[in-house]
Amino acid sequence: MLDLLQPTEAPGWVLAHEGYNVLTESAVESRFALGNGFLGMRAARSTSRGPTWVSWLGYIRWASWPRCYVAGLFDMPNTEPPVPALVPVADWSRVRLILDGEPLVSREGEMLRGLRRLDMRRGVLLSEWTHRTPAGITATGHELRLLSLADRAAGLQVQRVVLDRDGVDVRLEASFGLAGLGMEPIRLKNEVGTWRTEGTGKVVAMAGGAELRLEGASVPAERPFPLRWIWRWRSKAGQVAELARHVAVARSDRPAEDPTPHAEAALERGTNLGWRAVLRAHEAAWNDHWEDGGIDIDGDDDLERALRFAVYHLTSAANPDDDRVSIGARGLTGDAYFGHVFWDTETYLLPYYTAVWPEAARALLMYRYHMLPAARAKAELFGYRGALYPWESADTGEETTPETVLGPAGQPVEILTGKMEHHISADIAYAVWQYWRATGDDDFFRDAGVEILVETARFWASRAVAEADGGRHIRHVIGPDEYHEDVDDNAFTNVMARWNIARALDALDLLRKRWPDHAAALQDRIALDDGELDDWRDAVARIVTGLDPTTGLYEQFAGFHALKPLDVRDYVTHALPIDVVIGREQTQGSQVVKQADVVALIALLPEAFPGEGAAVNFRHYEPRCAHGSSLSAAMHARVAARLGDSEMALRYMRETASLDLDPDPNSAGGVRIAGLGGLWQAAILGIAGLNLAGETLELDPKLPPTWRRLSFKVRWRGRSVGLSITGDAVEATLIDGDEIDITVAGDTRTLQPRSPLHVSRSSAAFRGAVDVDA
Template identity: 50%
Template sequence: MIETGTMEQMLRPTADPAWLLATEGYDPLRESSFESRFAISNGFLGVRGGRAATRGARWVVPARTYVAGLFDKSDAQHAIPELIPAADWMKLRILLPGGALIQHPGDVSSHRITLDLQRGALLSECSRLKAPDISLRLRTLRFVSLSDRALGLQLIQLEIEEGEVEVTLEASFEGMNLGLASVQIDQHVGVWRTEHSGKSIAMASGSSLQVDGHDLFGTALGQLKSSWSWKTRAGQVVCFERSVAIVRSDVEAFNPAAAAIEKLGAARQLGWHGVTAAHEAAWASRWLLSDVLVDGDASVQQALRFAIYHLNSAANPGDERVSIGARALTGADYHGHVFWDTEIFLLPFYIFTWPEAARALLMYRFHTLDGARAKATRMGWRGALYAWESALTGAEAAPAQAIGPDRQVIPILCGSQEQHISADVAYAVWQYWQATGDDRFLREAGAEIILETGRFWSSRAKLEADGRRHIRGVIGPDEYHEDIDDNAYTNVMARWNVRRALDIAALLHERWPECWQSLASRLDIGEAELKQWRIVAESIAANPDPKTGLFQEFSGYFELERINLADYAGRSVPMDVVLGRERTQKSQVIKQADVVALLALLPNEFAGETGAENFRYYEPRCDHGSSLSPAMHGLVAARLGQSEKALRYFRKAAAIDLSDTHVAIDGGVHIAALGGNWMLVVLGFAGLSLRDDGIGVDPQLPAAWRSLSFGVQWRGRSLKIRIDQEKNRLEATLESGAPMMLVVGGAPPRELRQGNALQVDLSAELAPA
């Protein structure tokens, strides 16, 4: 039974405009970018934000549905794995005596799409669809459930404004053979499989339709297709709802159809209103733990909500076999592959607001550890070298070549040379353990990752005649410079990785000797190897110039051509396109934060004023040719007290996905840039940091912000922090968990207890910037 009044309420967006993102009309140049921006996802299912109304023959691209982990190759041996789209389960046509009611895109000046960030739902409204003898108003809602990730829901309401004609509503699936082979398609369920990867999915669907509150029985047309026919009249209200349940199978022997049918049956019994209530409750819970409130800058507030919405949409704590690709489940750029983006730019958000999701993402790296070991062995080293681009197994998925802007074939060396990924994964494992105290994860997975990546670096750094160990032939985060030696980011992170591996070995030996004995035996780690690691950690070439305090980005960097990027202000393409690849490689132009990224991740490596000196040197040399770069620069600027500059970097990063002057997001949102902006605000402006006994906060807010509020999870505790700039006061409340310590600025630690809110006078406690 569809309750018309309840559906009327459902089809209205959240009243508070601060939670809404909307667009009106139709712009053919930006339509695919809007589909990325308005995508809905739950970490298992992702649906691009395509229009839901009836489409004509000249607008046939389906609203792509992506299923996490559904990878396949175009051939068994040579191609790289790609994320394969599933069928669009929301196709709808309105058939009139003269043919289909066509909504031509260019004619839809009154069409409005609204992303309701608070409810995790996409709504659309067309004030008038008109054809001979009929005029109607159409409103829709869709979501994929955050409560039960197998489920999706589509609601449509038609209000007949004028016309008495025979009409048929036809609901079907579209794009059922886009890279998948069909195994079974009947009235209510379809099963498809990949050709090479052994994956399959089942999609079960059920629909109902009411006219003026009365059920109308449909006609089964087979192959996930049904129709309903009736005669319209002015004032008539038609309500349509469709549920879908999608199940992925990872083994060829298991047919997921029965599981999908069972999921759908439970959803139909609960009813669409029950499915909706559970979904909205799950989103309310996520926002309670992850929302960030900025008073004094409405544009920053909306950009943050947009970022947090997509971050909450991207993760699935219930599946340890998948991770988050560079575009999450909002598009197919980079083939859905997983990069260092996840560990460096996304994990901080999950660690501090959703530890269960962070754990699952790190378990993906544990499950792909054998692939990392195999890559290291193949390249002649020990330990684990993670794939630069990862999909299912951890085998390297980076393509070997690409076509450049000049249509020339360009070799891609990242898969073999961008090796800092192993230290990045280890860094995320350590940060997660430090923040959560999840000792079980450390013993069962995290320790092995850190030990094996530490072992890799110990074999990778080679002793040379100068008595130092060098790491040659790599690519750092600055991908404009390839096949370089002693990249500062790579070397310092490698040294950090080896030192943490030694710490882990000592910790396990002391606290869990049986665990250490078992793990050391299985990995064949003896005291002689640990001694060698200590030597390696002390001799890697990874130190700043003793006179200037500058880290040289890589050997020979200081001798390269200096190019004043200010002379190229206003360009619309990266500098490697302007200068050409060859000249760019011989210049000091940097693609993205490299030494600056090191300053963000390991600030203790920069003594005294050397952090500010390195930032001052490298910032003007960076052209931000990667979407990852602005937020990382902003984070460092905020920590250095350069809050207004940091705010400009925030706006630059936010514009990548939110500005209508950008059309480069047709392949999906830049999820790492969104995670980076959360980092910029919480780790930068608020100055949140991890300590052994608690957390630290060192606020550096932009001048116009009146206050900043956010929540933090730390070792089983939940706390809220509010920085009131007008009153120059910090308020901290421990909402759950045992007492803990909070350090504000350079002041001594303070104890936080439940029921006793802490207030700190910032004017008295903040250390000089």
């Protein structure tokens, strides 16, 4: 057993944290969190941490914040303002060890060793600890925990405990933490509990089974309460106690549907297999994902490890089998943002899933399709046509952004993002188009994608108002730069809106040609006529973009260049965000940018920056960005990489990686999964120059001089392709599927099965670029 509780030996696959610090404990629990897209679990210590319940004393900091989550399980807690939140379920991992009547807790006695390791290769959390009690008893434990990627309903905990002396009265308790659930219990039996959320009426069932063995012999358990097991014995020095606990979870979104049988069936599957077989199946599933999504870098071990960390959490967050849920801003790793879904998902996460795991990408986009009625309702509420997606979304598709919150002094602060940050509708349309171009998933395009494109285009056409100057303006918005609110003609918003409308027209033309019956039915159902389409074409021609044709520079929004210049470098040593340091009023009056705005537009729509346009705009906006969002640095890295400034790209990549990998990260509320998705983009869409939306699979590498090789796989229109990039060559292997054309640095070749293609180029061809510092 002990060998299975040891981590992967290959370097670069294991993150370790030793010791305990109340200031960093919650952050470690986020970083090392487990997930499989349906279930999420923070990496709280299972033994010796003591109980946790909700306290109103805000000045007391929890030493640990154990949390288990079920994707899509939202309810309305008793908060002000009322905001739907992801509901934590019972903590099933807690183990109490009581020695001669005294519980083993970390604050008493001496913790001689405490080590947690996240084995990303196997997708498991491993713990080791040695604790000496005040009475002088030394206990040593090893633990393995997982949420199965092979059976998403299942979790597993295996623990090994050894004492150093004879004659200790040992009591070991394994239980589900049922206090403070915020749900109404429906049924509690020995092996299963069922609860219902009070507001939304959703139902969750959790089933558990546990076995303890002493030196290999099974020990019967006392069962005083449901979902609780107690074992007692008298110790022998060196005697090994082995606990194996299986858990299974099921969710129902309708009160009339009982998920209990599904949880019980999943528990039976796991217990029948045995924990070793459950572990093997889980490891095999992770191995398959690493085969498809892994990234190897020869020449940069730190960023290779950071990218593995990114892929680990991206894989842990998605569930292709449930298209009624999406991925929140912190995944299933913490409580920040209440589990709400933002533009992060489509802009920062979808590229990874589209390129590596298109089944997951499709499910995430279908979530948005199912939420179209709510998006239409929001547009109508604001006086527009079409679909305006919510800035923050939960399980209904309704806007969940609070209108006001209480400031530090108790004063109400108005939140405008839900009312004005409209670019999310274009972001979703962009993800739809990119997914379809990359996958060729015509069924999705025909049955769902076109409707999203059309309804978001309809919104933008009604939002872009013709004025006396001959242009069509989009006023009173917030762009990605949230330091400046209620602005007019934000370049990112307007250019993305124009693109959205143009692609909707293209999509309708294609639908009419290939599926005329579907096109006619869609236009009839949503009352879309030729007169409205003419208005769309007018909008494409006349939407104001803020582009100065003389300089090639976009003005971030109308009046931005008239604001006071501010040298962001003067504030880099401050720990607090710049808007906090200089105040809201000065921030709004200055040319300081919160995060990639025009820079994000360069990344998403490079065709909007012909000639030197990308370099001109990047040179202008990069020094003005304060990076007040975890989304920002990765997008700057992607653009810097495309412009050939590998030094800047790597600096921004390392900055992004440090957000959740530093020893003392401020990630107690969960990992910043959008930043991790952006890190993947910087490497694959930036440095490798991958483009999946063209007529061929395209690659235009600009490898940093310090990288000897970058290797990864990608899926494109039903094919799986392995790519290996060096400074002067690209090798492509068609692993699965029919022959395709591949374009490397402008050179198009045919890639055939079982015949690797080697494309040589001079080193300068791959590294040559516009000098962004010129």
